[in-house]
Amino acid sequence: MAGLRVFAPAKINLTLHVTGQRADGYHLLDSLVVFADVGDVVQLHPADAWSLRVDGPEGGEVPAGDDNLVLRVARLFPDLAAALTLTKDLPVASGIGGGSADAAAVWRGLCQMAGRDADAAQLLQLGADIPVCVPSGAARMQGIGEAVTPLAGLPALHVVLANPRVAVSTPQIFRALARKDNAPMPDVLPVFADAAALCDWLGTQRNDLQAAAEALEPQITQTCQALAALPRCLLARMSGSGATCFGVFATAQDAAEAAAILSSARPGWWVRDGALGSMRAQAAPRPLN
Ligand SMILES: C[C@](O)(CO)[C@H](O)COP(=O)(O)OP(=O)(O)OC[C@H]1O[C@@H](n2ccc(N)nc2=O)[C@H](O)[C@@H]1O
């Protein structure tokens, strides 16, 4: 069989409400999750033994051994073996689910190589963000991450992603939360006519991890402020547990122009622009040429 190429889109939490805490310490969430056409790429070549090579602009910080999430997923397929190449464009520990996206991408590729759909429930224990990353479609994510309800009909959004190059520890941010019983999103989400209407509504919702993350890492405040100040930015917020923040724009041209301004003002930051929404089709495994 030929090898496969699988795109691993970045996960963006447009909202992230922390609504409770389970007895085991994990937090209950209510999050509107979308995906970007910015991400990592995994290649899978059938082989006699598992191996992993990590490259790409963000590859330097990533563990290349058995701890890497892609090899942890590989161990769920004991009857297969493949040589994996992971090309990282997403910064590590940055709130946009890089490791989770990679794990989900390898899962999609290995399910295709195996010719079967394995039980995705086992992925939750490898990372709470992995279940939502498996389809990589727009979704409402609840529970600790296991309850994924697909959402159709969101208006097209364009985005600038910015990371001030500080790595943030997710457990540390959850531990620092002042309140863990915040209100969820409404039971039924509104229907949005366009990007501006969606952003108006998002402005009434929250990322409940943002205040704690900003207190630990003031550069997150600067990042959101820099995004909000860009021409035609509709909304700026932090994703996940940070430090990556996103600015939403109505058109691809607005986002591209804003990203160019931010990249030249902040040459040390990781800055990308792209489309935001469902990335189901883009995330499907494709044969390698
Ligand atoms: C903050 C989010 O990025 C929002 O999408 C995710 O909930 C985090 O997902 P993740 O990085 O895949 O998280 P995991 O690797 O499973 O967990 C890392 C740590 O974050 C905390 N954690 C994570 C998810 C969750 N619902 N409650 C938690 O309290 C736990 O301390 C856990 O030990």
Ligand SMILES: Nc1ncnc2c1ncn2[C@@H]1O[C@H](COP(=O)(O)OP(=O)(O)OP(=O)(O)O)[C@@H](O)[C@H]1O
């Ligand atoms: N393939 C991978 N890519 C990135 N990090 C990985 C990978 N495999 C394991 N890790 C480890 O996972 C940790 C979290 O990194 P990751 O990039 O997934 O965090 P994140 O962007 O904060 O995710 P989330 O948004 O799900 O909280 C890192 O400290 C890293 O050592």
